Amino acid sequence: MRNQNPMLAQVLRLSPVIPVLVIERTADALPLARALLEGGLKVLEITLRTPNALEVIATLANHLPNAMIAAGTVTTPQQWEAAARAGAQFAVAPGLTTALIERAPSAPIPLLPGVATASELMTALDGGFECFKFFPAQPAGGTAMLKAFGGPFPDALFCPTGGITADTAPSFLALPNVACVGGSWLAPASAVQSGDWATITALARAAVSLGHT
Ligand code: 3PG
Numbered sequence: 001m002r003n004q005n006p007m008l009a010q011v012l013r014l015s016p017v018i019p020v021l022v023i024e025r026t027a028d029a030l031p032l033a034r035a036l037l038e039g040g041l042k043v044l045e046i047t048l049r050t051p052n053a054l055e056v057i058a059t060l061a062n063h064l065p066n067a068m069i070a071a072g073t074v075t076t077p078q079q080w081e082a083a084a085r086a087g088a089q090f091a092v093a094p095g096l097t098t099a100l101i102e103r104a105p106s107a108p109i110p111l112l113p114g115v116a117t118a119s120e121l122m123t124a125l126d127g128g129f130e131c132f133k134f135f136p137a138q139p140a141g142g143t144a145m146l147k148a149f150g151g152p153f154p155d156a157l158f159c160p161t162g163g164i165t166a167d168t169a170p171s172f173l174a175l176p177n178v179a180c181v182g183g184s185w186l187a188p189a190s191a192v193q194s195g196d197w198a199t200i201t202a203l204a205r206a207a208v209s210l211g212h213t
Helices: 007-012 026-038 053-063 077-086 098-106 118-126 142-150 169-173 189-194 197-208
Strands: 017-021 043-047 068-072 090-092 131-134 157-160 181-183
Touching (some): 007 131, 007 157, 043 053, 053 068, 053 077, 068 077, 077 098, 169 181, 189 197
Parallel strands (some): 017 043, 017 181
16 A cells, blocks of 8 residues: 655655754745745745744745745645645655545645654554654654664655754664655844845755765
């Protein structure tokens, strides 16, 4: 059983880092996204943690056809469907529930579910998923945990997220079962609030340079 579009693995490999974005002001969405794309990133995760998140996703999906827009912090089938309607191309969840597994066969867009333990990974693999957000990556065991997953679960591919920095990202990206990492360090709140897009482009450019060697 496969419940995840095989294209998702290719999407995760588009850029070494997926910026995890919490956008408070819709007006910041386009300049922020353009700054990140200017730096060479291709996939942006907009978390559903602000009341305007779906509006932000719709704005980016409409104006930036070359960007891959993901909806993050999706925890229910209803949010998954709303994200798809807004124009997100895939959804990211911090974990995985029975309701999400049951919705997967008829879901409008792929889901990258979160896992943190071997049992969660087994449940998700049984549910037909092959690509995972390893969350919260650093507190849940970091690179040592991912190396350990590689033995019993050689086909699982990960996007570790949570507590990763520009300094620690390379050690994750060096692992064969890591497609990319996620992180919020690319869009510091102070830079977004002050409209310092040049700083954000520089952070994105540095993140792109972390790509697989
Ligand atoms: C997430 O939502 O995926 C994480 O909170 C991002 O983690 P970070 O802020 O530690 O990068």
